[in-house]
Amino acid sequence: MSVVDLRSDTVTAPTPAMRAALASAEVGDDVFGDDPTVNRLEALAAEMMGKEAALFVPSGTMGNLAAVLAHCGRGDEVILGDQCHTFNYEAGGIAALGGVHPMPVRTTPDGRLPLEAIEAAIRTDNVHFPTTRLICLENTHNRCGGAVLDEPYTRAVGELAKRHGLKLHLDGARIFNAAASLGVPASRLAAPADSVTFCLSKALCAPVGSVLCGEQPYIGRARRIRKQLGGGMRQAGVLAAAGIVALETMVDRLPEDHRRARALAQGLGTIPGILVEDAAPPSNMVYIRLAPDTPLDEAGLQQALASQRIKIGPVGPRRIRFVLHYWVDDEGVERTVQAIRLAMVA
Numbered sequence: 001m002s003v004v005d006l007r008s009d010t011v012t013a014p015t016p017a018m019r020a021a022l023a024s025a026e027v028g029d030d031v032f033g034d035d036p037t038v039n040r041l042e043a044l045a046a047e048m049m050g051k052e053a054a055l056f057v058p059s060g061t062m063g064n065l066a067a068v069l070a071h072c073g074r075g076d077e078v079i080l081g082d083q084c085h086t087f088n089y090e091a092g093g094i095a096a097l098g099g100v101h102p103m104p105v106r107t108t109p110d111g112r113l114p115l116e117a118i119e120a121a122i123r124t125d126n127v128h129f130p131t132t133r134l135i136c137l138e139n140t141h142n143r144c145g146g147a148v149l150d151e152p153y154t155r156a157v158g159e160l161a162k163r164h165g166l167k168l169h170l171d172g173a174r175i176f177n178a179a180a181s182l183g184v185p186a187s188r189l190a191a192p193a194d195s196v197t198f199c200l201s202k203a204l205c206a207p208v209g210s211v212l213c214g215e216q217p218y219i220g221r222a223r224r225i226r227k228q229l230g231g232g233m234r235q236a237g238v239l240a241a242a243g244i245v246a247l248e249t250m251v252d253r254l255p256e257d258h259r260r261a262r263a264l265a266q267g268l269g270t271i272p273g274i275l276v277e278d279a280a281p282p283s284n285m286v287y288i289r290l291a292p293d294t295p296l297d298e299a300g301l302q303q304a305l306a307s308q309r310i311k312i313g314p315v316g317p318r319r320i321r322f323v324l325h326y327w328v329d330d331e332g333v334e335r336t337v338q339a340i341r342l343a344m345v346a
């Protein structure tokens with residue numbers, strides 16, 4: 001029986017085509033700018049995001065950190081969502097390493113920061129205050145059920161930022177999922193942002209890596225910051241080669257994961273005691289809650305499923321996230337629904 005791993009799309013092992021590409025990748029020292037495969041990946045990524053330049057980084061966390069540090073100086077402030085990844089899951093890096101002060105704004109369940117709330121969070125010019133420099137958005141929104149930010153909303157935030165002389169960064173770890181969900185090119189969703197990070201190592205299946213995209217001088221500053229963070233990699237072409245395969249072959253299949261997320265949500269919705277947060281999830285994530293009167297809690301369910309070789313990820317008390325990806329097929333979805341149905345009556 002194969003393992004069905006729904007804990008995250010970060011668990012995705014490389015595809016056979018990626019393994020072949022990385023084994024034969026042409027490489028050089030990327031800190032010297034000599035790695036042709038990294039250069040090719042960066043050019044492709046910039047083109048797909050509609051930006052001038054790109055920087056290959058080891059992780060989404062480093063991509064967001066370098067992005068924020070290239071926009072802000074010490075004591076500057078960034079407006080971001082209280083549910084966003086940078087605020088919750090990046091070990092406080094922007095503050096710890098960059099001296100950048102976060103100004104969290106309440107996130108609505110659809111992953112948005114209300115425009116009025118952003119505007120109200122912008123500091124006036126007063127010696128007591130930090131200087132507002134940057135706004136961050138996340139698309140798709142991880143903690144908000146994989147919510148998708150559409151083009152008009154992102155454009156409205158971009159216009160607001162411009163009006164106030166601020167920059168806009170987009171954590172687009174799963175921007176291709178957002179694009180697939182809306183049926184628009186990712187570059188349209190990135191257009192209002194000054195910078196965007198996206199991940200190769202999540203739904204696109206590459207083993208390692210993310211890319212930060214923006215205008216040339218900005219990416220130049222980010223390149224120096226990546227070096228300061230210890231992220232200057234040498235023959236990184238072996239990783240970039242898998243990233244190129246990811247961009248060339250894995251983007252168009254994302255609607256399959258979204259279809260399976262909806263199937264999983266629908267199946268789980270028929271099980272007594274399971275409260276599906278969104279019966280028609282917008283991208284590749286399904287969030288459920290266990291009803292208060294069910295004997296199994298999230299750890300109990302996780303344990304029951306582990307014995308069936310199904311891995312799930314609790315994200316809070318009685319709350320569980322399931323993430324669909326390349327390595328989970330229809331049979332895996334069915335097996336999961338059946339196993340949970342049995343565990344809930346056991």
Ligand code: TLP
Nearest residue numbers: 008010059060061062085089142171173
């Ligand atoms: N998210 C991971 C965990 O850290 C929670 C996951 O399993 O979903 N931005 C967003 C929106 C993310 O979801 C993640 C990873 C990152 C950035 C960071 O990427 P990595 O893990 O490459 O540093």
